[in-house]
Amino acid sequence: MPKFVRQAGxxxxxxxxxxxxxxxxxxxxxxxxxxxxxxxFVEWPVQASDAQTPFVIGVLGRDPxxxxxxxxxxxxxxxxxxxxxxxxxxxxxxKPCQILFIDRSAVSEADQVIGSLAHSGTLTVSNVEVxxxxxxxxxxxxxDRRIRLRINxxxxxxxxxxxxxxxxxxxxVVGTIPAG
Amino acid sequence: MNTTAPAIRxxxxxxxxxxxxxxxLLTVTSLFVYDFLTFRQNSVQQLDTLGRxxxxxxxxxxxxxxxxxxxxxxxxxxVEPHIAQAALYKMSxxxxxxxxxxxxxxxxxxxxxxxxxxxxxxxxxxxxxxxxTEGSRRLGTLYVQSDLRAIYDRIRLYAGIVALVVCASGLxxxxxxxxxxxxxxxxxxxxxxxxxxxxxxxxYSVRAAAAGVFELDQLTEAFNHMVGAIQTSEARLRVQLxxxxxxxxxxxxxxxxxxxxxxxQVVVTTLERSMPIEFGCIARYDATSRLLxxxxxxxxxxxxxxxxxxxxxxxxxxxxxxLATCLEGQLVYEPDSGQVPLPxxxxxxxxxxxxxxxxPLVAEKTLFGVLIAARREANAYTSPDCEFLKQLSExxxxxxxxxxxxxxxxxxxxxxxxxQQTTVxxxxxxxxxQIASGIAHDINNAISPVSLYTESLLEREPNLSExxxxxxxTIQRAIGDVAGTVARMREFYRQRxxxxxxxxxxxxxxxxxxxxxxxxRWSDLPQQKGVMIxxxxxxxxxxxxxxxxxxxxxxxLTNLIFNAVDAMxxxxxxxxxxxxxxxxxxxxxxxxxxxxxxGVGMDEATQRRCLEPFFTTKGERGSGLGLAMVYxxxxxxxxxxxxxxxxxxxxxxxxxxAAAAGVxxxxEAEPVIFERRPLRILLVDDDPxxxxxxxxxxxxxxxxxxxxxxxxxxxxxxxxxxxxRQPFSIVITDLGMPYVDGRRVAAAVKAAAPATPVVLLTxxxxxxxxxxxxxxxxxxVLNKPPRLMELRSAxxxxxxxxxxxxxxxxxxx
Numbered sequence: 001m002p003k004f005v006r007q008a009g010x011x012x013x014x015x016x017x018x019x020x021x022x023x024x025x026x027x028x029x030x031x032x033x034x035x036x037x038x039x040x041f042v043e044w045p046v047q048a049s050d051a052q053t054p055f056v057i058g059v060l061g062r063d064p065x066x067x068x069x070x071x072x073x074x075x076x077x078x079x080x081x082x083x084x085x086x087x088x089x090x091x092x093x094x095k096p097c098q099i100l101f102i103d104r105s106a107v108s109e110a111d112q113v114i115g116s117l118a119h120s121g122t123l124t125v126s127n128v129e130v131x132x133x134x135x136x137x138x139x140x141x142x143x144d145r146r147i148r149l150r151i152n153x154x155x156x157x158x159x160x161x162x163x164x165x166x167x168x169x170x171x172x173v174v175g176t177i178p179a180g
Numbered sequence: 181m182n183t184t185a186p187a188i189r190x191x192x193x194x195x196x197x198x199x200x201x202x203x204x205l206l207t208v209t210s211l212f213v214y215d216f217l218t219f220r221q222n223s224v225q226q227l228d229t230l231g232r233x234x235x236x237x238x239x240x241x242x243x244x245x246x247x248x249x250x251x252x253x254x255x256x257x258x259v260e261p262h263i264a265q266a267a268l269y270k271m272s273x274x275x276x277x278x279x280x281x282x283x284x285x286x287x288x289x290x291x292x293x294x295x296x297x298x299x300x301x302x303x304x305x306x307x308x309x310x311x312x313t314e315g316s317r318r319l320g321t322l323y324v325q326s327d328l329r330a331i332y333d334r335i336r337l338y339a340g341i342v343a344l345v346v347c348a349s350g351l352x353x354x355x356x357x358x359x360x361x362x363x364x365x366x367x368x369x370x371x372x373x374x375x376x377x378x379x380x381x382x383x384y385s386v387r388a389a390a391a392g393v394f395e396l397d398q399l400t401e402a403f404n405h406m407v408g409a410i411q412t413s414e415a416r417l418r419v420q421l422x423x424x425x426x427x428x429x430x431x432x433x434x435x436x437x438x439x440x441x442x443x444x445q446v447v448v449t450t451l452e453r454s455m456p457i458e459f460g461c462i463a464r465y466d467a468t469s470r471l472l473x474x475x476x477x478x479x480x481x482x483x484x485x486x487x488x489x490x491x492x493x494x495x496x497x498x499x500x501x502x503l504a505t506c507l508e509g510q511l512v513y514e515p516d517s518g519q520v521p522l523p524x525x526x527x528x529x530x531x532x533x534x535x536x537x538x539x540p541l542v543a544e545k546t547l548f549g550v551l552i553a554a555r556r557e558a559n560a561y562t563s564p565d566c567e568f569l570k571q572l573s574e575x576x577x578x579x580x581x582x583x584x585x586x587x588x589x590x591x592x593x594x595x596x597x598x599x600q601q602t603t604v605x606x607x608x609x610x611x612x613x614q615i616a617s618g619i620a621h622d623i624n625n626a627i628s629p630v631s632l633y634t635e636s637l638l639e640r641e642p643n644l645s646e647x648x649x650x651x652x653x654t655i656q657r658a659i660g661d662v663a664g665t666v667a668r669m670r671e672f673y674r675q676r677x678x679x680x681x682x683x684x685x686x687x688x689x690x691x692x693x694x695x696x697x698x699x700x701r702w703s704d705l706p707q708q709k710g711v712m713i714x715x716x717x718x719x720x721x722x723x724x725x726x727x728x729x730x731x732x733x734x735x736x737l738t739n740l741i742f743n744a745v746d747a748m749x750x751x752x753x754x755x756x757x758x759x760x761x762x763x764x765x766x767x768x769x770x771x772x773x774x775x776x777x778x779g780v781g782m783d784e785a786t787q788r789r790c791l792e793p794f795f796t797t798k799g800e801r802g803s804g805l806g807l808a809m810v811y812x813x814x815x816x817x818x819x820x821x822x823x824x825x826x827x828x829x830x831x832x833x834x835x836x837x838a839a840a841a842g843v844x845x846x847x848e849a850e851p852v853i854f855e856r857r858p859l860r861i862l863l864v865d866d867d868p869x870x871x872x873x874x875x876x877x878x879x880x881x882x883x884x885x886x887x888x889x890x891x892x893x894x895x896x897x898x899x900x901x902x903x904x905r906q907p908f909s910i911v912i913t914d915l916g917m918p919y920v921d922g923r924r925v926a927a928a929v930k931a932a933a934p935a936t937p938v939v940l941l942t943x944x945x946x947x948x949x950x951x952x953x954x955x956x957x958x959x960x961v962l963n964k965p966p967r968l969m970e971l972r973s974a975x976x977x978x979x980x981x982x983x984x985x986x987x988x989x990x991x992x993x
């Protein structure tokens with residue numbers, strides 16, 4: 001390969017990396033994708049109505065994602081079920097959903113919501129710490145601009161969810177993982 | 181032989197090695213290729229499996245953007261040392277996490293398009309690009325680069341193993357084939373050595389043993405068969421060589437010989453010795469009498485031949501089948517004579533000669549005879565033997581033909597030489613005769629006056645002393661003999677018998693005369709050389725009268741006396757004898773005249789040939805005609821010539837005549853004195869002596885004699901006389917004269933006066949008469965020297981027309 005082409009290649013690669021950094025996704029965009037990805041690593045208990053109903057990702061409180069979440073789920077399905085995003089401004093609006101993201105604006109209601117959703121098969125997710133003793137099953141931790149996961153396996157077990165070990169390995173695990 | 185050509189051992193070993201190596205290489209290579217392909221496939225599968233596992237583990241890291249976790253996941257490759265590099269890429273294509281082993285070389289791509297999945301081999305590595313999916317969702321891409329050095333290590337290992345195995349198996353194959361090729365190469369080598377030995381020793385009786393391998397046994401069998409064939413043909417060749425050498429030997433022996441008998445002898449004897457045969461004989465065939473006669477018998481065959489009755493000269497009975505076929509020119513071979521009911525074969529069989537070959541001797545389609553060769557054992561002749569005998573018989577026949585031709589040629593040559601000699605002699609004689617003829621003429625002319633005067637003296641001089649009369653008589657007789665001798669000289673070259681005029685002669689007288697005539701030869705000449713020859717004369721008491729030509733008789737005796745004298749160069753006794761012999765009581769009386777000497781004598785060969793014309797023992801001195809003339813004379817008189825001779829003791833010639841019958845007539849009448857009627861005579865001759873003497877004699881008789889010297893002068897004189905009316909009563913003319921000869925004189929005379937008689941005088945007179953050559957116009961021919969009595973008789977007869985005419989030939993000398 002001629003030298004100038006190679007040099008040109010290098011220059012192009014540098015420009016692209018600068019562009020990527022410039023347009024680096026913000027935290028919510030990443031978290032939106034993460035929400036979508038949870039559908040692959042978590043096993044929800046099977047219900048008779050699953051086939052007729054779409055797979056719902058709910059957002060409680062103010063929606064921080066903007067269009068990011070809608071973009072992420074557009075066209076996606078979970079085991080044949082269409083994926084939809086539903087937004088609940090307050091806990092009272094809450095309708096059954098498989099994943100529920102609790103925004104920091106609704107964290108006050110978190111304890112109540114989490115309590116109501118116990119054994120409902122809903123994966124609760126938040127990016128802020130909910131007041132104890134309640135806890136979401138998965139919490140996004142922002143560590144040095146990197147999103148990490150904190151998973152409370154006890155809660156997950158209570159919710160009747162099976163979380164893939166693949167998901168557990170890179171995550172910070174809370175609770176006890178039953179041996180065997 | 182090409183000694184650099186590879187040995188069969190080496191060839192076999194090489195073949196085994198090449199074969200086994202090829203098989204091994206093929207096997208190993210195919211195994212290797214299979215293994216290589218399988219290994220690659222396995223590698224791909226392995227990498228796929230590994231990649232999938234890692235990809236499955238990496239899903240969460242990718243999904244939740246956890247690069248540390250991703251790196252951790254990739255670190256799992258550490259347990260696979262052949263994984264050189266690995267990397268995870270996001271769906272955007274950006275590299276997310278990377279792994280490199282210690283031995284890693286090269287770059288990991290910073291970006292990778294998600295769709296470029298699959299496996300591909302790069303120069304020393306296998307690159308796998310796998311999708312990373314969780315559930316149905318594609319999360320990213322895994323890039324794995326597996327180092328293929330392991331594969332190449334394995335290839336090297338394999339190559340080493342293959343080399344080792346090939347070497348080991350080659351060694352093994354070599355060792356085994358070296359042991360095993362023995363079974364194939366050793367019989368072949370043995371065959372080769374045997375063939376070598378056979379060709380060196382020329383011994384074709386050996387045979388190779390079977391090797392126990394099918395093809396080799398076939399080869400051995402073929403070899404043995406070939407050697408057998410060579411042995412047979414070699415034996416046949418030897419036999420033919422022997423025959424050829426024998427044929428050559430015999431042919432050269434024949435070539436050295438000329439006569440048929442010795443040729444035949446050498447053939448049968450050589451056959452006996454060298455072929456060999458027990459009985460050999462050659463019989464000659466005579467086509468005209470159709471007889472087969474034994475000509476030659478081998479030396480060793482003599483006893484057999486005697487028992488068979490087949491000694492040389494014996495006739496062989498021609499039987500129907502055997503010999504008859506042979507005589508037609510075909511070779512007949514009877515392998516067992518006892519089985520053939522033919523007389524000759526049965527006789528041979530009786531002597532235990534069983535195998536019989538009868539070969540015809542034929543050259544140029546002529547059968548010369550038959551060669552018979554017999555052997556004791558039956559079937560003893562092979563077909564080459566027969567062929568040899570056939571060839572030999574052709575040679576013998578050819579030699580026989582040659583010998584025959586040679587002898588015929590020799591005979592023809594001898595004849596030719598004899599006739600050439602005879603021709604030369606005759607030519608010499610003819611020349612001699614011509615000379616003699618001229619000489620005779622001159623002599624006759626010369627002695628004519630002597631004769632005439634002697635006769636005239638004896639007649640007209642009664643007062644002569646007794647001594648003078650005796651001398652004159654001897655002169656007259658000698659002249660007569662000279663004339664006779666001259667006349668006979670012609671007989672040498674004349675073919676026809678001379679005319680005999682026989683008269684009754686007392687041989688006692690003739691002997692005396694002959695001795696008188698040859699006195700000088702036996703008395704004077706030897707005495708000059710100091711040699712003494714004693715002459716004994718034993719004459720019969722009674723007159724030994726015979727009817728002979730007196731002159732010839734005298735000549736014969738003269739010749740015999742000359743020979744006797746010549747036979748006694750050292751001197752000796754000459755005996756001349758006459759005898760009257762009456763062999764038996766009632767036989768005719770015979771008269772013997774013998775001339776003997778005590779000289780050198782003659783051997784048998786000389787005795788046999790002494791009467792041949794031109795045969796002489798006297799070299800250049802002798803003409804070889806003396807005894808031939810005697811013999812001629814004896815034959816003409818129907819007398820007999822006997823010869824007794826012993827070498828060193830002397831010779832005796834005996835002439836046997838029949839005695840003259842009856843009583844001797846009265847002594848010859850006294851010369852008649854004719855009536856002297858004077859005649860006018862013309863004498864024509866060119867010889868003055870003759871003409872002078874003749875004129876004188878005729879003048880003495882009272883005639884009127886006119887002489888003309890030469891033919892033309894004679895004619896002129898005769899014409900002159902006729903004109904002057906003084907014609908001649910008679911003309912006597914010589915025959916041989918220059919310019920105008922007697923014939924023309926006679927013709928002229930008869931033309932002028934046909935009634936005038938003409939007498940021709942000639943030195944060739946007798947010949948003229950004998951040849952019947954009396955020329956026309958001549959009334960009588962008289963010989964020179966003329967005798968007075970004849971002349972008178974002629975004058976009287978011719979001039980008395982009424983008188984009785986006597987024939988001229990009736991006149992005796």
